[in-house]
Amino acid sequence: KAGVTQTPRYLIKTRGQQVTLSCSPISGHRSVSWYQQTPGQGLQFLFEYFSETQRNKGNFPGRFSGRQFSNSRSEMNVSTLELGDSALYLCASSLARTSGSGTGELFFGEGSRLTVL
Amino acid sequence: AQTVTQSQPEMSVQEAETVTLSCTYDTSESDYYLFWYKQPPSRQMILVIRQEAYKQQNATENRFSVNFQKAAKSFSLKISDSQLGDAAMYFCASAGNNRKLIWGLGTSLAVNP
Numbered sequence: 545k546a547g548v549t550q551t552p553r554y555l556i557k558t559r560g561q562q563v564t565l566s567c568s569p570i571s572g573h574r575s576v577s578w579y580q581q582t583p584g585q586g587l588q589f590l591f592e593y594f595s596e597t598q599r600n601k602g603n604f605p606g607r608f609s610g611r612q613f614s615n616s617r618s619e620m621n622v623s624t625l626e627l628g629d630s631a632l633y634l635c636a637s638s639l640a641r642t643s644g645s646g647t648g649e650l651f652f653g654e655g656s657r658l659t660v661l
Numbered sequence: 662a663q664t665v666t667q668s669q670p671e672m673s674v675q676e677a678e679t680v681t682l683s684c685t686y687d688t689s690e691s692d693y694y695l696f697w698y699k700q701p702p703s704r705q706m707i708l709v710i711r712q713e714a715y716k717q718q719n720a721t722e723n724r725f726s727v728n729f730q731k732a733a734k735s736f737s738l739k740i741s742d743s744q745l746g747d748a749a750m751y752f753c754a755s756a757g758n759n760r761k762l763i764w765g766l767g768t769s770l771a772v773n774p
Contacts, residue, residue, distance in 0.1 A: 547705070577762075587752065587764040600761045634706065650698075650762075652706040 546571065548653035550635050556659045562623040565656045569616050569637030575599075576618040577650070578610060581632040590633075593618055622658075630660045663688045665755050667765035674743045675773050681728075682738045682768045684753030693757045695729070695736045700767075701749040709751070712736065740770075748772045 549568040557563050569576050577592040577600075589602040593612035610620040616637075622629055636650040664687045674680035686695065697709040712720045712729050719727050724744075728737045736755075740747055753765040 579764075586766040587754075589761050589763070592761075602761070636706075649708045649711075650706075654703075654705055 548635060548637050548651050550633075550653035550656050552656060553654065554657050554659075556661060557625050558661050559625055559627060561625050562621065563625060563658060564619055564621045565633055565635075565658075567618045567620075567635030567637075567653060569618070569635075570651055573637035573639055573651070574616050575638040576612055576616065577636050577638070578618070578620050579634040579636070580604075581634055581655070582630075587634070590620065625660045627660050630658060632657050663690075663693075663755055663757055663763045665753050665763050665765040667751075667753055667768050669768045670766070671769045671771070673771040673773060674740070674747075676743055676745060678743055679739060679741045680743055680770065682740075682751050682753075682770065684736045684738070684765055686734050686736060686753070686755045686763075688734070688755060688757055690757040693755055695727075696754045696756070696762070697725070697727070697736075697738045698752045698754060699747075699749045700752065701746075706752070710738065743772050745772050745774060 551566045575594045578590040579587045581587045591610050592600040596612045607623045612618045632655040634652055634655045636652045638650050666685045668683055693714045695712045698706050699709045700706040710720050710722045710725050719729050724741045726739045750767045750769050752767045754762045756762050
């Protein structure tokens with residue numbers, strides 16, 4: 545069974561540009577959540593989707609957006625990139641409706657490492 | 662607001678020894694879940710162990726066990742018979758009624774041969 549696949553693995557952008565990251569969940573998983581990981585802030589929850597609907601949202605500016613498609617694949621977009629957006633962006637999928645459910649183990653991808661110059 | 666605190670940025674343990682990683686959390690909710698996740702270097706994050714707050718019995722998964730002290734809002738992870746493959750970042754996380762995961766900053770565990 546294939547794991548969670550995130551693309552691209554590495555990318556470099558400049559300030560002001562926009563970026564789209566993709567996440568393909570484990571087959572059969574309908575919940576996808578996104579996290580930003582930085583050394584200083586740790587993991588911060590971005591948003592979560594279940595069956596194409598956003599279920600939860602973290603405290604990030606509107607420049608960060610996401611969506612989920614009917615095949616459960618998800619994308620997140622960051623517009624008008626800032627230097628502080630440099631981070632590892634992690635995607636996780638789950639069978640449970642929400643990522644924090646006690647019944648739902650999260651399965652993470654290897655992440656997309658974004659560097660903003 | 663929920664918070665999770667891991668007070669030990671780095672820990673080390675000798676192979677075959679036991680180590681305990683600390684985690685405290687703050688929540689006003691009565692129904693919540695607690696998790697420990699492991700992130701090996703350049704590899705995916707994986708679930709180590711989880712605990713439902715309403716269960717008094719401490720969760721155990723092979724060499725990994727927790728000491729859940731609900732009144733003290735403490736959720737420490739004990740790793741017994743440490744192995745080289747246990748070297749990783751360990752993250753403590755909690756989820757309340759809204760089921761959003763709140764993460765600690767992590768503890769980097771080194772295992773010395």
